[in-house]
Amino acid sequence: MPGAVDPSSVTPDEQVLEPETDPQAGPEEEELPPYDAVLVLSFGGPEAPEEVLPFLRRVTAGRDIPDERLEEVGEHYYLFGGRSPINEQTRALRKALHDELRRRGIATPVLIGNRNSDPFLVDALREAHDQGFRKVLVVTTSAYSSYSSCRQYRENLAEALDELREEGRELEVAKVRQYATHPSFARTNIRLVTEGVRQIGQDDDAKLRVVFVTHSIPVAMDDTSGPGDGEGNLYWHQHDELAHVILDEVGITLDRSIEGALVYCSRSGPPSQPWLEPDVNDHLRQLREQGITDVVVAPIGFVSDHMEVKYDLDTEAAQTAEEIGLNMLRVPTVGVDPEFVSGLVDLLQERAAEERGEQVVLQAWPGEAMPSICAPGCCPNLRTALPAACGRD
Ligand SMILES: CC1=C(CCC(=O)O)c2cc3nc(cc4[nH]c(cc5[nH]c(cc1n2)c(C)c5CCC(=O)O)c(CCC(=O)O)c4C)C(CCC(=O)O)=C3C
Ligand SMILES: [Fe+2]
Incomplete structure (x- = not known):
């Protein structure tokens, strides 16, 4: 199957930023200005039985989800040896995006940051900063608009940026628009x-x-x-x-x-x-x-x-x-289907062009394109008002 990625061939070590000196890259090698790194932001999941409960506690922190429900959900994971397939799939997506960017002559590195498991978002962004990156373009593994599927990711970004700012690390992030309508x-x-x-x-x-x-x-x-x-x-x-x-x-x-x-x-x-x-x-x-x-x-x-x-x-x-x-x-999910991955790379390029002030036509079907910068108060957190990145509020 063309473009299919065997997830087992993608090791966690690939999170380590490769120096982007691709021997095959020609002189026309481009980047994604103004962004110097792409980050795939995923939900995250456990990869071993002992990671299941800490993961579930992290996901539900501050919410009233009864222990009963946690144990029930825990059982779903134990049935699969305490291992969710999600991180493997995120690594496969990272590799697919990396390869499609290279195919287009773009040498920008692609990193992974997870909300609820290692490599955690804040650690991925810290590592990015330490490597000299200052503007990071984020694509999430969530297509639709709602608090859980959009704003919560933006809140996690704002929290990570705050933490890094306190350490003296200043970073800017932008996010590609929700792509359910791409x-x-x-x-x-x-x-x-x-x-x-x-x-x-x-x-x-x-x-x-x-x-x-x-x-x-x-x-x-x-x-x-x-x-x-x-x-x-x-x-x-x-x-x-x-x-x-x-x-x-x-x-x-x-x-x-x-x-x-x-x-x-x-x-x-x-x-x-x-x-x-x-x-x-x-x-x-x-x-x-x-x-x-x-x-x-x-x-x-x-x-x-x-x-x-x-x-x-x-x-x-x-x-x-x-x-x-x-x-x-x-039916399979879109996963690392080449047509889907190619669309995500179109979105990365679209967001970069938009940021450079170029005229861009936002492709959308069916329905309307979601804005790259979310409206004030969109998809609110019903419990508390937390700061969220990549929006006008
Ligand atoms: C809209 C939506 C998506 C799709 C968009 C997206 O992908 O983001 C999604 C994805 C996911 N949800 C996931 C796991 C969980 N979601 C939970 C809880 C909740 N999800 C909610 C919504 C969503 N969730 C909501 C309103 C709650 C309750 C309140 C809360 O706690 O926010 C809980 C707590 C226990 C429970 O009550 O089920 C868990 C463990 C995993 C990881 C899977 C893996 O490990 O392979 C993934 C990809
Ligand atoms: Fe969920």
């Missing part, structure tokens, strides 16, 4: 879902459904997602629009008329707090009762096959499907 994200998902529908081999449209899945969030968080002057519900809206475009395009390509729905996984929080519904398992049961026999499950809410996908879909939802006699095929 055409490469849509096109990659369209191709993957089309392939899934082809593969499942159910020719009767009435017996087949596409089930689009994303991470549930509290209804209150969705209600306030998006720029403060907007109508809210941008998290839901971005998914809904993408799901519709995917169904339309699959229909056109395969000359069929297939229906689908947007559903959710990984709900947490107290039962009294409303979260986005329906849950994927409830939805599968409902479909079976309606006479559906085959489902193509498309995790459009996630960019790699991490724990939410491996446990909530490949383990739990797959078990539900089996119990009720529903044939289920799970």
Whole structure:
């Protein structure tokens, strides 16, 4: 498969900044001015059983997630030997971005910083500063707009920059816009879902459904997602629009008329707090009762096959499907798909051009391009007002 990266070939050591003296680079070698490094900012995850609880405590620090829920989530990780696939996938993405930048003659280094596991964001930025970098361009492993999927990453950036400033290390960071509405994200998902529908081999449209899945969030968080002057519900809206475009395009390509729905996984929080519904398992049961026999499950809410996908879909939802006699095929996430990776590098170049004051046309489909610099108060933290980087507030 062209462009596919074997994650096992990417060692953690690659986090160490390579001196960018590529013997193959020609005299036309370029950089990404004004940025001197790119940083992939990821959620992070445990890689050994003893890392599971510290990871979960870090993720839930200051939130009222009961110990019961932590133990339950811990079990999901122990089922996989205490190891989430996420860091391996982040390393594969780092390598893919690095390679695509090199292919375009750009020698800018690509680093990893995680929110909840080693290499931690603050340490990655400190190392970047110590290597002489002062302007870092960030791309997160999260495509959509909401507090959990955007502002929380920006808060973590602001906190890390503050900590470094106190150490006398001044750094500037910028972030590429949320890319749920970037055409490469849509096109990659369209191709993957089309392939899934082809593969499942159910020719009767009435017996087949596409089930689009994303991470549930509290209804209150969705209600306030998006720029403060907007109508809210941008998290839901971005998914809904993408799901519709995917169904339309699959229909056109395969000359069929297939229906689908947007559903959710990984709900947490107290039962009294409303979260986005329906849950994927409830939805599968409902479909079976309606006479559906085959489902193509498309995790459009996630960019790699991490724990939410491996446990909530490949383990739990797959078990539900089996119990009720529903044939289920799970579509891959965009991962290191060359079309997706190429789109991310377009976004890096777009952000740099924008910063240089060049005229840039922000490609968007479906829907509108999110701004590179977030609006004041967008996607608010519902509990406390913390400083956030890369925004106007
Ligand atoms: C929107 C969204 C994304 C998608 C965007 C993005 O990718 O950022 C996402 C991704 C992820 N969420 C992850 C893990 C967890 N999320 C939790 C908790 C929560 N997520 C929330 C939302 C999201 N989460 C929310 C509103 C909560 C509750 C409140 C809170 O605590 O903020 C908890 C605590 C325990 C629990 O209650 O489940 C854990 C362990 C991992 C790592 C997976 C791995 O290890 O492979 C990943 C990629
Ligand atoms: Fe989460």
